[in-house]
Amino acid sequence: MTQTAEPGTPRRPSTGGSVVLSVDTMGGDRGPATVVAGVALSAEKNPDLRFILHGPEAELSKLVSRKRGLAERCEIRDAQSVVSMSDKPAQVIRSAQGTSMWSAIESVRNGEATVAVSCGNTGALMALSVIRLRKLPGVNRPAIACLWPSRNAQGFNVMLDCGADIRADAPDLLQYALMGASYAKNGLGVERPRVGLLNVGTEEHKGRAELKLAHDLISVASADGNFDYIGFVEGGDLPSDRVDVIVTDGFTGNVALKTGEGTAKLVGDFMRDAFANSIMSKFAALLALTSLKRLQKRIDPRRVNGGVFLGLNATVVKSHGSADATGVSAALKLAFQLAQSGFHDRLAARVAQAAAAAEDRTAALPGTEP
Amino acid sequence: MTQTAEPGTPRRPSTGGSVVLSVDTMGGDRGPATVVAGVALSAEKNPDLRFILHGPEAELSKLVSRKRGLAERCEIRDAQSVVSMSDKPAQVIRSAQGTSMWSAIESVRNGEATVAVSCGNTGALMALSVIRLRKLPGVNRPAIACLWPSRNAQGFNVMLDCGADIRADAPDLLQYALMGASYAKNGLGVERPRVGLLNVGTEEHKGRAELKLAHDLISVASADGNFDYIGFVEGGDLPSDRVDVIVTDGFTGNVALKTGEGTAKLVGDFMRDAFANSIMSKFAALLALTSLKRLQKRIDPRRVNGGVFLGLNATVVKSHGSADATGVSAALKLAFQLAQSGFHDRLAARVAQAAAAAEDRTAALPGTEP
Incomplete structure (x- = not known):
């Protein structure tokens, strides 16, 4: 074998x-x-x-x-x-x-x-x-990095791990930060990526013990690395323009990814329902076709297809x-x-x-x- | 004191x-x-x-x-x-x-x-x-239950815990299932709530050890309870019509909640951008005002305001x-x-x-x- x-x-x-x-x-x-x-x-x-x-x-x-x-x-x-x-x-x-x-x-x-x-x-x-x-050499847990539509100039943020492993301890999260920063630089052309650690609040006292430890490890490593560490970020920051790379364990990352996809799909379906509602709104949708297509393209999950194994x-x-x-x-x-x-x-x-x-x-x- | x-x-x-x-x-x-x-x-x-x-x-x-x-x-x-x-x-x-x-x-x-x-x-x-x-009496960890806009007839699904506690073991998750089912029945009028356990896949072998144990505990309890247990669900199921109550720990729940809110807001912003793009699309938006307002109302986070401490x-x-x-x-x-x-x-x-x-x-x- x-x-x-x-x-x-x-x-x-x-x-x-x-x-x-x-x-x-x-x-x-x-x-x-x-x-x-x-x-x-x-x-x-x-x-x-x-x-x-x-x-x-x-x-x-x-x-x-x-x-x-x-x-x-x-x-x-x-x-x-x-x-x-x-x-x-x-x-x-x-x-x-x-x-x-x-x-x-x-x-x-x-x-x-x-x-x-x-x-x-x-x-x-x-x-x-x-x-x-x-x-x-030096990597304990490989990770899957995915792209998240965002308000940033590059159009996407990087999130990892999206589900390679259901757990990650502090040194793993540090490596995700390094690998994610490298990916943002080479895959998205972000000169100096800003890295955030996903948590339930941005205050330093919040979250699980391994997150506090990872917070310290990434802080120290950012001094040598070519990235800025901005500290804890929350789920609402995934599409935000204050961060380029979001680091989390594969369980949380996978749930967040599928939640984001599911929510975008729900809003899209509701939008279609709304426009199909009356003759007036159907006519309006026709008029706004170019705009709607542009919107469609911006949130089209097919455009961000590709999880990268790091x-x-x-x-x-x-x-x-x-x-x-x-x-x-x-x-x-x-x-x-x-x-x-x-x-x-x-x-x-x-x-x-x-x-x-x-x-x-x-x-x-x-x-x-x- | x-x-x-x-x-x-x-x-x-x-x-x-x-x-x-x-x-x-x-x-x-x-x-x-x-x-x-x-x-x-x-x-x-x-x-x-x-x-x-x-x-x-x-x-x-x-x-x-x-x-x-x-x-x-x-x-x-x-x-x-x-x-x-x-x-x-x-x-x-x-x-x-x-x-x-x-x-x-x-x-x-x-x-x-x-x-x-x-x-x-x-x-x-x-x-x-x-x-x-x-x-x-009998509750180890209280939970926060929140409402999630969904495709279900009642318009919302219940998710808990949304962040009362950053951890939950199997017996806690069982209690969340019981409390969430009770909330769906009394708060949303769902006659026989369907309960799902949030995981990274729907297959029985997936996920952390405490989830497999919770899966068994909730299965057994559903026989006595007035709810149906549908097994593991994924992030994409949060707004779906195959489940009414989604059970998870407060860390994952909090990240999912904020991710969903952030995604809905992003799509909403992109939509506004799209309609503000040309005179034609502004006119279309005017024509579709009623439809857009209906959509707005359906995804308005203010309508689902209220986390309930259980x-x-x-x-x-x-x-x-x-x-x-x-x-x-x-x-x-x-x-x-x-x-x-x-x-x-x-x-x-x-x-x-x-x-x-x-x-x-x-x-x-x-x-x-x-």
Whole structure:
């Protein structure tokens, strides 16, 4: 079981300055046709992108050949089995060899591609990623970072952990802060990210014990890092412009993420109801079509599709299981940006630097000198 | 310090079938004028309501006398000092005697009023309520229940705990389920509430250990109770129509509540931006005014103003600190409904019945007979 399932010595796509993404075409709710449609959209928009597609070869070949010019930019890796949404991570680890998800991760593991993208089962994808890619030295718990529509200039805030792990202690939260800051810088172009720690109030005496400890750790680390620590933030600050990166444990982050999505959807549904209510309001909606479409676009969850796995020896992007072609394309775009910015190496360097700085501080404490 | 600050033997307002609410007029962001305006709104709508107002007598007399017919329905209790938003609960406990908040709780404690309402500091209000009213026999942690706009016929779902305590173990979560079901029945008129436990997934193997245990406890209790237990729910289910009562710890609940409010506000702001964008869309907004107002009303946080403290020997309603007159009036309406339905006695009976049933089950276990 520890043997690597290397798919022979693959012919590498000629990369000449381009970025190669490894794409799991299976495991999403809409099947490989939707994923390939998303790949085609991204390929059209971005001539520097190349793809390795993992899934059933015959079907993928047919889908790819239907899109003009796509075949030259895609390499197909046959994988007949699939990790389903209901598979438990523990089962998946035992039986994932030969699945498209495993294969997609392998392409990143062996350096053929820079970032892996999958619409599949989140728990299984994280479990396989940890086992095959391994954790970055110095990282205890990897995290999933997601984007949150916000009032900031960059249009989004970063929140992590969104559900990689249901718990996090203070040193984990510190690492989330470092990794999140690095992501905001490289993924969103925020020069000096402001980091906040999610709590039930902004006063220092509030919250659980591990949050008070994390508060102190992040304060100290911000002196060495390229970020500002603004202290505790609340749920209402997730879309605010006073913070760029919100740090929390994966349980709270997951509930917050789904609550935000659910609330936005509720308001959207109520809005549709309101406009469908009378002939007058239907006419008004027609007049306001451009405005409503702009609004729709601003809160469209498909535009912010892509949870990024941080703290591993390569970057993995998790797309929504229900993503349509636009959603898949958004996840691929995010993967491209991260690949192109050299995000992974910068993140690794930052984590290593923080670990070294912490060691220096410990060594400098009175009484700890040899 | 254990001495009671009974304000003499108060002249009780003549109640003849009416409901008396005890109102703390201080401690909100907008001062007593706003609270008295809210009281006047409620008094106008509901002839069965009477009030005991707590705060600076001279100012309150002046405010009350300006509203026609209000003076006959209000009794004023002079309280010169005030609990501020920044006071820490531990400080407040030592020095709260003589504040309007303390006085408002006393009127409920000594039976003059049925429900107390305050816009003040939540932590202080909960701490004083626990100390002066004491916990209901059998309740370990009191909880704050809030209302969440939803797709259900009743228009709202109940979530608890919204932040009374930052932790809850399995037996606490069970009590939240019982108290929340009782609240949904008496406060919202839901005949047979459906209760769900908030988690990061709906599968039984997911989540923290205390959630799995709580899952089992609530399952068993639902057999005796007048509610259905639907198992785990996710953040996206908070506004959904598959559940009426969502149970969670106060840390998660508080983050979810503020996240939902923040998201709704963001979408609302984006919508305003969209309609302000062009002359055409401004005209459209004018045409759709009725529809937009209906939408506004449906998601107006002032309409759902009022966190209810559950698990004490009387009911306390916490209004938003920033509530305007409409918001205060909504909190008073909720307090009135709860008072009129005999909610408190029913809740106490249900908690006692559940405790007895649990004892019976333990006694019936093989090997536990005498």
